[in-house]
Amino acid sequence: MIVDDHPVVRDGLRGMFHGVADIEVVAEAGDGHEALARARAERPDVILMDLRMPGLDGVGAIERLRAEHPEIRVVVLTTYDTGADVSQALAAGVAGYLLKDAPREELQAAVRTAAAGGRVLAQRITSQLMAGLGPRSATAPSPRELEVLRLIARGAANKEVARALLISETTVKTHLKHVFAKLGVDNRAAAVVAAMERRLI
Template structure:
């Protein structure tokens, strides 16, 4: 936010009636100012990088350049712009795609109007507002980084990885096949969010295995 504590917002939606409705809604908030609008992703990137608002309220499903691609391009510009998604879709693929592209929050169009205003203010404070339905979908799809989601055998395998044992040695130690060790490692890597043995060993060390 600038020195006047006004949150500058750009609205992105391919439906003019929705942009008009959002502009009217936000006009009632004295601490929020709509400084620009865009009807597709390519225009959103151009408007956002030109005006450098505090928040871009981004739709996802648009003709041409979609909202995920636009979000990624805005974030790649390096400008201090936060993107808050406002869409009709709550499927895991779109949520994860938007967040991975750099969006800091995810709201649905069936949200209460006051929640949209509150979401923009939350983003300006450095928070990450999330519609409850989107949050549930996200929690159900992200790998857990806690030990509670790992099986006892996966914990045993990770502990031995930490000791520096190769798969063949782990198989011999646990009296299981090397193929089974690989299967446990693949599953454990996905659950704790790592991609190689070094990361897994560091995770195991941090978690006291």
């Protein structure tokens, strides 16, 4: 499903997938509210989601989708590459973050990767985020710390992580503190990006 408030953009994206044997555009939406309604009706495997839209914006829609349809994979497709936008999207649990200047082949590959359960980030986004990271520790996160990080990457809050792993929120925070130190980062979004880049999650 394609979600963007500009009809011309939706037309262009639909054209990029026209005739592709293994990808079918089953629905379109012009804002977050419409996206939620169409997702309930069509149950797409992957949603290409713009961030800046009237009414319910992309991040708000992603958070609702993750709660209602965790099986649907969302890939952000936007013109905005600021740290705040990327961090909010990653914290909401997206499967990918691409920019609208991505070539046709990259978009198609991103949809396939997301549908298969993988994650994808635009190279420019990865480079920007990694450039701001500090020196990494040689120590890799423990299996338990990676469990916490995987749940964080799916958009879970500390309370949800604690409930899922049957531990306290204080323990979750301790695990995250250790993860940040080992990956050389200082926030959740950067930890997810660093772990993805190192293929830890």
